[in-house]
Amino acid sequence: MFDFNGKVVLITGASYGLGEQFAYSFADAGADLILTARSEDLLQTVAEQCRSKGARVTVACGDVSVESDVLKVIGQGIEERGRIDVLINNAGIADPRGLGAEQYDSETFNQILAVDLAGAFYFARECGRHMLEHGSGSIVNICSILASGGNENGIIAYSAAKGGLLNMTTQLGVEWADRGVRVNSVSPGFIVTEMTRPMLEALGMDRWIASRTPMRRVGEAREVTNAVMFLASDLASYITGVDLLVDGGTNAGSGTFQIPPIHHAWNADAPMVPTKYEPVQSRPDWYQALEAGIPGIHYPPPESGE
Ligand code: NAP
Secondary structure, three states: OOOOOOOEEEEEOOOOHHHHHHHHHHHHOOOEEEEEOOOHHHHHHHHHHHHHOOOOEEEOOOOOOOHHHHHHHHHHHHHHHOOOOEEEEOOOOOOOOOOOHHHOOHHHHHHHHHHHHHHHHHHHHHHHHHHHHHOOEEEEEEOOHHHOOOOOOOOHHHHHHHHHHHHHHHHHHHHOHHHOEEEEEEEEOOEOOOOOHHHHHHOOHHHHHHHOOOOOOOEOHHHHHHHHHHHHOHHHOOOOOOEEEEOOOOOOOOOOOOOOOOHHHHOOOOOOOOOOOOOOOOOOHHHHHOOOOOEOOOEOOHHHOO
């Protein structure tokens, strides 16, 4: 579907998770790669698989939140691969504790901003300067659905960082638009990776997430990859400064699908369209109280004596 022959793609956070999948897909599409993360052994394993697909691969380890590491990674990448055509700003960390904002500790807040926002900025600035000198390039930042609205997950630092990254995307998109460098972002909904596996699989939150997603399922890594590759490619040549949501309709639903629609219960004997959707099991009490309908509309109020 995509052709990245002759292009060099730098992917941060490529040692596992979404970044690993991006690496395989770009290799399949003919790209040469610069892969970075902190875990050298895992990166080498990913690199070997990419080489077996025909890609020339540079592995350059580093921490995205350490500016000198970023300079080293980019320097080594350009030295070995000659140039950088595409940057996928993917490395990120989250916080599974679910702490409310009023309890949130400054240390974790600063750490998440340092990786998810400052780290992405260091890579965008350094690769951006290189791309501007060549008059062409494409950057895709990996944001999140949590970047574009409040939510009930208790994840203030992550929301702040990803919201900042989203705004950075629009700002860089505009700043560099007339010099050949496009900057866009992809905002995935929930995808099972090392970041989310404990929450989604071990705690069973995947059913809850699916229930509040209009498509009634969590996403798959390849669905994020398709969006990333499209924005990175020349097929998106007139697109810059946009955020592409890959979220099964979550954002379009503005949260109205967080509970099973109550009219499904009221109209159970005459469903409009059959659905495979199973309502969530642990519904709030107020929902159960209203399941039989609204007194006076769906059944006579108790005091009417009817
Ligand atoms: P993941 O499985 O935890 O992978 C994270 C990657 O980032 C790893 O390769 C990790 O490698 C690297 N990384 C973490 N901290 C780093 C640091 N300080 N310096 C350099 N590399 C670092 O997470 P994922 O789910 O693939 O997430 C990838 C991106 O998608 C993140 O930006 C995340 O916020 C975003 N996202 C994910 C989801 C989801 O549901 N999975 C949804 C929305 C957005 P090392 O540990 O080897 O450094």
